Amino acid sequence: MFGATKDFLGKPAPAGYIAGLGRGATGFTTRSDIGPAREGPTEADIARLQEQAKRKAAENGDDDDERFQDPDNETGLFNTAPYEADDEEADQIYDAIDAKLDERRKARREAREKEMQEKLDRERPKIQAQFADLKRGLNAVSTEEWESLPEVGNIAGRNRKKATLREKFAPPNGLATPAPGSMTNFREIGEANKQVLGMRLDRMADSASGKTTIDPKGYLTGLNSVVVKSAAEIGDLKRARDLLKSVINTNPKHAPGWIAAARLEEHAGKLTDARQIIDKGCAECPKAEDIWLEAARLNNVENAKRILANAVKQIPQSVKIWLHAAQLETAAKAKKTVLRRALDYVPNSVKLWKTAVELEDDPDNARILLARAVELVPLSVELWIALARLETYENARKVLNKATKTIPTSHEIFIAAFCLQEANDQDVERVVANAVRKLSMMESALSRDQWLEEAEKCEKNGFIKTCQAIVRATIGMGIEEADLKSTWMEDAENAIMHQSYGTARAIYAHALRTFPSKKSIWRRAALLEKAHGTKESLEELLERSIKYCPQAEFLWLMGAKERWNGGDVPGARAILDAAFGANPNSEQIWLAAVKLEAENGEHGRAEMLLSKAREKADTMKVWMKSAVLERQLGKINEALQLLDQGLVKYPTADKLWMIRGQILVDRGDTQKARENYIKALKSCPKSVPLWILASRLEEKAGLLTKARALLDKARLLNPKTPDLWLESVRIELRGSNANFGRTQMAKALQECPTSGLLWAESVWLETRAQRKGKIVDALKKSENSAHVLITAARLFWSDRQVEKARSWFLRAEKADSDLGDAWAWHYKFEVEHGDETRKQELVMRCKAAEPRHGEYWQAVAKDLKSAGKPLNEILVLAAASLPPNTVA
Structure with a gap:
């Protein structure tokens, strides 16, 4: 073998x-x-x-495609199973869950991605970002410098470029060569032109009379306005038409298929074909209300009425068809007739009853309709409430009582009863408490948050007593005793955010009855009354607060200030006298009393109060205010004596050293002032204002090198301090050394890359053409800095873009309302481009903000000449002290 x-x-x-x-x-x-x-x-x-090999493999059954089928793809297993409504509902539920989870994680994911991107930008910055400043600097390169740049030595690329150019034979603007295998179908384009003509004729057809009217003058010119569809669009229409035709033929009882086919023809401009298709659909699907409504939409009003008349014969229970039929009528009487006919067929439709009642001008007829409506639809809350509003007080009470028995779980009916009681000056508190107790025993009871939302709605509708009663009855529901205060404060803040100040006031009032000795609650309530209440309500609240919290200095000072602002100086003085009894060693109360007397011209009383304060409230601030008052009164020697005594007790008080140095400079004693600053800097090496004052003293004396040395030493002891870097830049600018000043600014931005103060100053060191690019970098580096926002507004101002400048000034105010320079620049802008109304609104906002800081603002506010002046005058003086908004 x-x-x-x-x-x-x-x-x-x-x-x-x-x-x-x-x-x-x-x-x-x-x-x-x-x-x-x-x-x-x-x-x-x-x-x-x-x-042959493929055929043999197929005969032997060696097709291996099934082995690589995706197990998650059910096409091979369940392709014959029908896609039913429960499948669609399940898919929708899963999609909703996925969307909800994605929305819940969205904020954290975006924050994480932003943090990772910022970290990546810091670790591996793009070349474009690294050299943005240098690329902008290329604008300053002259033409001669550009031309003097050496040429590249390698010319191989040039030869390749020439060879490539020699190979191009087609003109640059010539026709594009069609892709291989694609041909223009001129037959379809010809059919498209015929379709355009047919569309135009269909649009001019008079469907009411069946005649066609053509305007011989405007026909040919009117064709120019018709958009000719491209070959691709015509092909899409043909494919869609064939697909919908298959759908209709396969299942002629499927109404959405007829509607889609009709809308396709409408989109193609064949309105007549669309009407014919929808008519056939109505014949095939007489029980589908959507197809009748579509047919009415595609026809004019008269035909639509006839179509809907046939529709109600087929579907007399369809509320949509009856309502649409009523809308087609123009006369009110005809509308009422249609709706009453509809109510004969659908007597339990709330929508039909509401529409019928809205058409009634006579309240008696509306009352009769609603009385019949609540008999036929007894579970409709809206109808019961509407009927109660049309009745008298006694009848409305009967209606609402009957409604609560019919629908005992409806809180809307109970709230309507509360509002009815308040509108007729009846007791609301007891009714609300009883209703809340009844509803809380039911399964559908509202939560505490839902009751607070209802209270806010009542406040918006003007029912303040109902709002307060609901808050008192429900504010403590389901809260542990340890969490009462924090929860109530959060509820009040939410109400204030929703501008529901009455609700917040009621929450604070209930919290104060529960915790009468909590100073923080009194403070919040007082701030709410100051911002959104009346003068009387604020004074009444403050009088009650100091009885329960006599040691709360803020409440005493707020009460005295409100009396003082109201012109009642004796009343303010009486409050402060009472405050001394409760807080004899309070620095704030002593200084408030001194300020009250000093600004009202009672300097003797102010000096006496400060003398007592130095004994009973011996603090650095008391000594400083004492020296400042003596300096304002011109008693320089007494001021220096007080400063010397205060520095013995508080040698590290930099403000005492600064005031002493300023007094010596004003007297012209430069040597003693220098000695003062030397001692001060030894005692307070971390005080930035002291270093700046000492440097300016040397600069004023002409010792520019020594002034620079002081600033250099200050930066070593206080690294990354923008104020010191800014002073180093400005000292060079004042010394006509702009180039070195720019160098210093570059170093400053490297050490303090997010300082808005430095970025704002750096913008003005650039040329006018480069400032816009610089301000963009500044806004990116220093997020929401008021200094940068002011600079951006000034740039728009210089370009005469008034509205943009105003919007950026407003942004600066919101970014830092304590920065007085922002208010001063905005006021100066409104003086030039605004009107009196805008200026007054600005002054009112500035008074509410009470700014205290800012380079120009403090120079004016702390000037001896500005002592005792109100804030609006300081604003005007600060605006006048600003430099011109130069564009050079």
Whole structure:
């Protein structure tokens, strides 16, 4: 058996045979095959053999595609199963859950992505961001400098460019060569032109009379306004038309298919075809209300009325069809007739009853309709409440009582009863408490947050007593005793955010009855009354507060200030006298009393109060105010004596050293002032204003080098301090050394890259053409800095973009309301471009903000000449002290 000779051995191979052809091998010729070697198979032979191999594999069932099928793809398993409504509902639920989870994680994901991006930008900054400043600096390169740049030595690329240009034979603006295999279908374009003509004729058809009217003058010119569809659009319409035709033929009882087909023809401009299709759909699907409504929409009013008349015969219970039929009527009487006919067929439709009642002008007729409506639809809360509003007080009470028995779980009916009681000056508190107790025993009871929302709604509708009663009855529901205060404060803040100040006031009032000795609650309530209450309510609240919290200095001072602002100086003085009895060692009360007397011209009383304060409230601030008052009164020697005594007790009080140095400079004693600053800097090396004052003293004396040295030493002891860097830049600018000043600014921005103060100053060091680019960088680096926002507003101001400048000034106010310079610049702008109303509004906002800081603001506010002046005058003086808004 093993020695048998194979039949094919020694025989020639078949024609065209190639070993391994089924595995993808191809014929080839070697050097040894030259001569007697035969040619390999042709491409046709290879294709034929491969086709045979495929057929044989298919007959043997060797198709391996099923092995690689996605197990999650159910096409192969369930492609015959119907897609039912419950499947669609399940898919919608899963999609909603996914969307909710994604929304819940959105804020954290975005914050994490932002943090990662910022970290990446810091670690691996883009070259574009690194060299943005240098690229803008190229604007200053002259033409001669550009031309003097050396040329690139490698010219290989130039030769390639020339060779490429020589290969282009088509003109640059010539027609594009069509892609291989694509041809323009001129027949479809011709059909498109015919369709355009048909569309135009259809639009001019008079469907009411069945005649066609054509305007001979405007027809040809009117064709110019018709948008000719491209070949691709026409092809899409044909495919959609064929698809919808298949849908209709497959399931002619499917109304959405008819509607889609009609809308397709409407979109194509064939309104007549659309009407014919929808008419056939109405015949095939007479019980589908959507198809009747679509047919009415596609026709004019008269035809739509006839269509809806047929529709109500087929679907007399359809509320949508009846309402649409009523809308088509123009006369009120006809509308009422249609609706009353509809109520005969659908007597339990709330929407029909509401529409019918809204059409009634006579309250008696509306009352009759609503009385009948609540009999037929007794579970409609809206109808019961509407009927109660049309009745008298006694009848309305009966209606609402009957409604609460019919629908005992409806809180809306109870709230309507509360409002009815308040509108007729009846007791609301007891009614609300009883209703809340009844509703809380039911399964559908409202939560505490929902009751507070209802209280806010009552406040918005003008029922303040109802709002307060609901708050008192529900504010403590479901809260642990330990969490009462924090929860109530959060509720009040939420109400204030919603501008529901009455609700917040009621929450504070209830909290104060529960915690009468909590100073923080009194403070919040007082601030609410100051911002949104009346003068009388604020004074009454403050009088009650100091009885329960006599040690609360803030409440005493607030009460005295309100009396003082109201012109009642004796009343303010009486409050402060009482405050001394409760807080004899309070620094704030002593200083408030001194300020009251000093600004009202009672300097003797102010000096006496400060003398007592230095004994009973011996603080640095008391000594400073004492020295300042003596300096304002011109008693320089007494002021220096007080400063010397105060510095013995408080040697690290930098403000005492600064006042002493300023007095010595004003007297012209430069040497003593220098000695004063030397001692001060030894005692207070971290005080930045002291270093700046000492530097300015040396600069004023002409010792510019020494002034620079002081600032350098200050920066070493106080690194990353923008104020010191800014002074270093300005000292160079004042010394006419602008180039070195720019160098200092570059170093400053490297050490303090997010300082809005430095970025704002750096903008003005650039040329006018480069400032816009610089302000963009400043806004990116220093987020929401008031200094940068002011600079941006000033740039818009210089470009005469008034509204943009005003909006940026407003942004600066909101960014830092304590910065007086923002208010001063805005006021100066309104003086030039605004009117009197805008200026007065600005002054009122400034008074409410009470700014205290700012370079120009403090220079004016702390000037001895400004002592005792009101804030509005300081605002005007600060605006006048500002430099011009230069554009150079």
